[in-house]
Amino acid sequence: MAGTETLRTYVQPWHCDEMGHMNVRHYLGMFDDAAFVLLAMIGHVTDENFGWADVQHTIRYLDEVPRGTAVVVTSELVKLGTKSMTVLHRMSDAASDSLRAEAETVTVYFDLKARKAAPIPEVYRTKLEAL
Template identity: 30%
Template structure:
């Protein structure tokens, strides 16, 4: 694995197996442990002989176009919206009664279903923006997920009713930063958030491209709607769109 990590930082990522390619993404999303592993590997004499590359170069990978993690070690205070605040957003999914098969060994809904329900909410919102199967087929463009962050705030149990909502946090000319919010309608609490950075991609070249004007207008309409709710999005603080953050001095 270490030798493959060295290869990927030489820029030869196109033919690497998927797990190793994921490791290259981890570095770009602020995984300091991957970087430390690589640095240690470069100090090993036997690896230096096989890979005399010196300082790792920027990987030749589409991820470098759209991963916009902002390294931060400062603690953040997150103010969570109330149930009543969240449900003022357009509902994207639900209400769903949690079935028994969603339960895990700990007696609550398994983590993978939080991700699935949040992803369903995001997909519904993106279809409303116009990013449908027809859009992908005719324009050969779509959205990838470059990065996501899950947070869990309350347990959800079998037979509880849940619903999912979506907010656009910010956008650039190529990227949407958004968040799905899963609420427990039975207990009336925010249960989970799924924060995503989604770049707009040419499906032929697999490169990040700007939105068409009609898509940009649709995203702005969505942003205007979600900004009317009057409460801050509980973002993690470790991801976002770099240009906006730089202008804000963060």
């Protein structure tokens, strides 16, 4: 599978619902953690001027993730625009490598003072393209 590993974690019992599999709210949390790792990998640190804001999530739940499962999330840049990027995060079982879920996320580079999208700086563009 293409992509860069951005998260490796373990599904705890408290991640699970009464049916014994990971509740949907925790998928987004894990995909969000993976996104922050991706941003750290390109050298971004949020300051008082700029950050990143997710504007769309599309999640596909492909197979149950029971408690006790070790999962790996890989992240792949799908599209890089002037002010936004689209990243596909894939969650797989660490032991079997079977795909369990995918999240496609559209994120904008965000001017925190103007409160609107801003052009992605070239330094980040270059690092994103290299992943």
